[in-house]
Amino acid sequence: MDQAPGSPQEPQGASGLPGCYRHPDRETGITCTRCERPICPECMISASVGFQCPDCVRGGSGTGHTPAATQPRTIAGGTITSDPRLVTKILVGLNLALFLVQLTVGDRFTDQYDLLGRAFVPELGSVEGVAEGQWYRLVTAMFLHSSIMHIALNMLSLWWIGGPLEAALGRARFLALYMASGLAGSALTYLLEEPYQPSLGASGAIFGLFGATAILMRRLNYDMRPVIALLAINLVITAFWPNIAWQAHIGGLVGGVIVGYAMVHAPRERRSLIQYGSCALVLVAAVVMVVIRTGQLT
Structure with a gap:
């Protein structure tokens, strides 16, 4: 340097x-x-x-x-900016805005954009789902929530870990990590969940941020016990709390660990190739899961 x-x-x-x-x-x-x-x-x-x-x-x-x-530059090679939490703020604002739309419009809006494998939706009067070609549900479901408690917990987690992680990675890399983790969670949910069971929430992406945070703290030789304890608590809740899509949490966590490791450990001379290549790898895995499940349902 x-x-x-x-x-x-x-x-x-x-x-x-x-x-x-x-x-x-x-x-x-x-x-x-x-x-x-x-x-x-x-x-x-x-x-x-x-x-x-x-x-x-x-x-x-x-x-x-x-x-x-x-x-x-940040440790991951991103550009240092005057507002290192900008993307985090935008994501929180987007989630909150869409939740207000859900409350205002009602179930008809949520049923159009939540994650659904394949089922008849009375509110819409038709068969809906990813298996019907509605792949956009894999993305839109990441920004919807089922209750005030649901969105409150997710947004608090996003604000708490998102800001420091965005500052360490840079805006573009942080957003790529967030989207890759969320899509991995959506794809695994679609693959393993019952096709008629709707799913929604930012938890998959947030678990990906947890995984990447653990990788970053290890890289910087920080005390990892707080983040490991928090992650363990969330995994226990995932395992035993009813009506939680554990597939989204596990998929997001695995995706976040893979991308996070590439973000902070990529050699400088091939940094961008490896970092965004890891995002592409997670995306390809998500596409494969979606194609396999769609073949099973059609």
């Missing part, structure tokens, strides 16, 4: 990434936009452009600009 003129050589980790100048044991791909020293998520302070280290914020106005020779 390029160094600011006159700056000391930063410690290098086993993977070749530098260690944070304040926490040398924490590898990071993010640098201060003023002095260009490596900083970990704990030391990042949002500025008008990118992030700055605590020393630069204390020593100046905090409104410095990015040196023309160096474009700061």
Whole structure:
């Protein structure tokens, strides 16, 4: 990594990434936009452009600009932005807006867009489902919810883990992770669930974020016990709470682990190819599951 003129050589980790100048044991791909020293998520302070280290914020106005020779990047190679939670905010807003539409329009709207294998829907007066060619349900179901409690829990989880993960990966990579995980969850639900059983919710995508967060924390040598404990609790709830589509949770988790691992471990020289290639791999697996199940139902 390029160094600011006159700056000391930063410690290098086993993977070749530098260690944070304040926490040398924490590898990071993010640098201060003023002095260009490596900083970990704990030391990042949002500025008008990118992030700055605590020393630069204390020593100046905090409104410095990015040196023309160096474009700061996240640990996954994403672009540092002034609002690292923008995509998370948009996803939360979209879920909330569609839930309001559900409450306003009623079951007719939900029945048109939830995940359904193949069944006659009295509200619509026709046979509906993915097996009928309505593949869009695999996506739209990710943004619908069945109750206030359902959406409240999912959106709190999305806000809690989505923002830090988006800041670490970058907007495009975070969105790719979210969609790939959600589609993996929808596809596994379609493959294994009874065709007449509707399913909906953002849980598959959120479990994917949990999996990727665990990979990222391991990569940065952070204490993984909190996220593992939270994930374990959610898996126990998935196993024993009635009316939960466990297939979406497991599918999303597996998809998130695969994509998350590629996001934070891809070698720099082939980073984009491996990262987006992992998303394509998860998408292909989802398509295969959908094709197999559709063949069974038609």
